[in-house]
Amino acid sequence: MKPSEAKIGIVVARFNEVITSRLASGARNLLLRRGVKAENIIEIEVSGSFETPLAAQLLIDQKKVHGIVALGAVIKGATDHYNYVCSATSSGLMNVQLSRSVPVCFGILTCDTMEQAIDRAGGKAGNKGADVADTVLEMIMLKSSLLGNSFL
Secondary structure: OOHHHOOEEEEEEOOOHHHHHHHHHHHHHHHHHOOOOHHHEEEEEEOOHHHHHHHHHHHHHHHOOOEEEEEEEEEOOOOOHHHHHHHHHHHHHHHHHHHHOOOEEEEEEEEOOHHHHHHHEEEOOEEHHHHHHHHHHHHHHHHHHHHOOOOO
């Protein structure tokens, strides 16, 4: 499969939107630069990172995407909420990936500070949204090479 044939879902959490909008832009731009057609990129928003696994599963089941870029930003606060959200979200996304045999790549920033998140959303540390989009394409190509072009 060529990137131009790939259908990609981007699931973006609105919580910490100043960060997640940059991640989404980085992912979208990378996919377009790599040859994915704009009409083959389906972007949906959800409330927060915790909601990304279900949205990813629905996109896979209903829109038959070849891969998912899951994007969010969870920033540590004074309570244990951070730990629960991060753990449940990462487990949920992995469960969707394994149960559906569709690449679901983890672009949920888990940061101690807003500054760390900014650095990873186009700042000093690059754009992790673009990095994850690159990874999803790599995994789609790997799956295609192992299973053939018609793998949905």
